[in-house]
Amino acid sequence: MSVTLAGVETLDADGPRDIMIADGRIEAIRPGAPPKRRLLAIPALVNAHDHARPLSPTSFGAAGKPLETWLLRLAAMPAVDPYLGALAAFGRAARGGACSVMAHITRFSGLMPPVEEARQIARAAGDVGIRLTLAVFMRDRNPLVYGDGSPVLALLPSEARATVERTFLSPRPAPAAQVALVEEIAAAVEGPMVSVQFGPNGPGWCGDELLKRIADSSRATGRRVHTHLLETHAQRAFADQTYPEGVMARLDALGLLNERVTFAHCVHARDDELSRIADSGAVVATNASSNLHLRSGIAPIGLALKKGCRVAIGIDASALDEDDDCLRELRLGHFLHGGWGFGETVSRENWLAGGVANGRFANGAPGDGALKAGAPADLLTLDLDKLDRDAILPVAPIDYLFARASAAQISSLVVAGREIVRDGIVRTIDLPAIEEKLRAQYRAKMGERAPFLAAWGALEPAVTAFYRERLGCC
Numbered sequence: 001m002s003v004t005l006a007g008v009e010t011l012d013a014d015g016p017r018d019i020m021i022a023d024g025r026i027e028a029i030r031p032g033a034p035p036k037r038r039l040l041a042i043p044a045l046v047n048a049h050d051h052a053r054p055l056s057p058t059s060f061g062a063a064g065k066p067l068e069t070w071l072l073r074l075a076a077m078p079a080v081d082p083y084l085g086a087l088a089a090f091g092r093a094a095r096g097g098a099c100s101v102m103a104h105i106t107r108f109s110g111l112m113p114p115v116e117e118a119r120q121i122a123r124a125a126g127d128v129g130i131r132l133t134l135a136v137f138m139r140d141r142n143p144l145v146y147g148d149g150s151p152v153l154a155l156l157p158s159e160a161r162a163t164v165e166r167t168f169l170s171p172r173p174a175p176a177a178q179v180a181l182v183e184e185i186a187a188a189v190e191g192p193m194v195s196v197q198f199g200p201n202g203p204g205w206c207g208d209e210l211l212k213r214i215a216d217s218s219r220a221t222g223r224r225v226h227t228h229l230l231e232t233h234a235q236r237a238f239a240d241q242t243y244p245e246g247v248m249a250r251l252d253a254l255g256l257l258n259e260r261v262t263f264a265h266c267v268h269a270r271d272d273e274l275s276r277i278a279d280s281g282a283v284v285a286t287n288a289s290s291n292l293h294l295r296s297g298i299a300p301i302g303l304a305l306k307k308g309c310r311v312a313i314g315i316d317a318s319a320l321d322e323d324d325d326c327l328r329e330l331r332l333g334h335f336l337h338g339g340w341g342f343g344e345t346v347s348r349e350n351w352l353a354g355g356v357a358n359g360r361f362a363n364g365a366p367g368d369g370a371l372k373a374g375a376p377a378d379l380l381t382l383d384l385d386k387l388d389r390d391a392i393l394p395v396a397p398i399d400y401l402f403a404r405a406s407a408a409q410i411s412s413l414v415v416a417g418r419e420i421v422r423d424g425i426v427r428t429i430d431l432p433a434i435e436e437k438l439r440a441q442y443r444a445k446m447g448e449r450a451p452f453l454a455a456w457g458a459l460e461p462a463v464t465a466f467y468r469e470r471l472g473c474c
Helices: 067-076 082-095 114-128 150-154 158-168 175-189 208-221 233-242 247-254 271-280 288-293 301-307 326-337 348-363 397-404 431-470
Strands: 002-010 017-022 025-031 039-043 045-050 098-105 131-138 194-200 225-229 261-265 283-286 310-313 379-383 410-415 418-422
Touching (some): 002 379, 039 348, 045 283, 045 310, 045 348, 067 158, 082 114, 082 410, 114 131, 158 431, 175 194, 175 208, 194 208, 233 247, 247 271, 271 301, 283 348, 301 326, 310 326, 326 348, 348 397
Parallel strands (some): 045 098, 194 225, 225 261
Antiparallel strands (some): 379 410, 410 418
């Protein structure tokens, strides 16, 4: 199939261009005639860290909590149809400008075997039309808190304790079985638009044996690894207590500090740790909005860039307005990390190009995202007439892009040569109808979560006390 985007503007050329697309790739870019509707073409954006949740946890009482209690509160969400949930998540991602999504699945629904659930998630990505990277969660310790959870359980009334134990303390498969499951899922779902990665939740949840097995398998097969690292004050404190030689030294010794690894967040990474990440070639996936929502802090991404780290951009299912808007996330990241005053840490052009290229590398998507002949046809076009709302003087499009661009100005999203979004509407699925079906499913099943909701009033203060007293966290 061939198509031409006629008369679009780009950030690196004067005058309109015609972008010819054939067989999923950019065939050529040539000078074009001015169109009636001014459009700006940029590389389609990449969400390099997400969890593809069907609806926002805020609707289930999770707002305003630090990560460690927020994660536990996710148990208020009953299991719903995985295919429907993934359709909603990936539909919002596309509407927000993402062509490639890293979906780190942190728990399976339990409504079907894990391999079949992975098939349904991959089918949803295909039906929406995005590129999917699926990281399969892996963990084998600390299901309740970082460390021994018995002090928390001791503070709970008997009925609440029984509910918490049923909810969180089920045994996990052995490390070898967890690695084997990832490979089984990969064999079932991988293809030109879908890749699978190991998804250890992070050092706080994974013991050395599990991490070593993951590293060994990654080295043998080339399969990438996607994990969380030093996201919160509590994770920093746990790492300092658990790894006296340093968490990066331990990860390196285990084989998990190399170019095949993506570290999400790194909010509390120190100078020397960022240097080691940079030297290794690993990727840092930063998530500015999520770090603010979950009270984690502002990551030292400016320092990471100065060190030479590869930095990608993620939304973590918690965009600033909970709308999966990749353009706003792009802008927020540059506002926070681009530099202050007359200093410049990273230019706007390089923040965009680097976020896309490093995100594609981290997600295993082909190419670096640059708009050039022969590249995969993953493009985002924005309505310049809407961005240039006052039309007073000629202004460089990049000024508008980084000052005010959001999903509201998206004209189209093209992925692998296929237009899947036009003027704010996902063309491949009926996203509003899908979200209504999900809401109905959740409302019908909330009764299942009544025991957990009843236990929450005792669980939350007990966990808060644990972190304040045992790990010295504010």
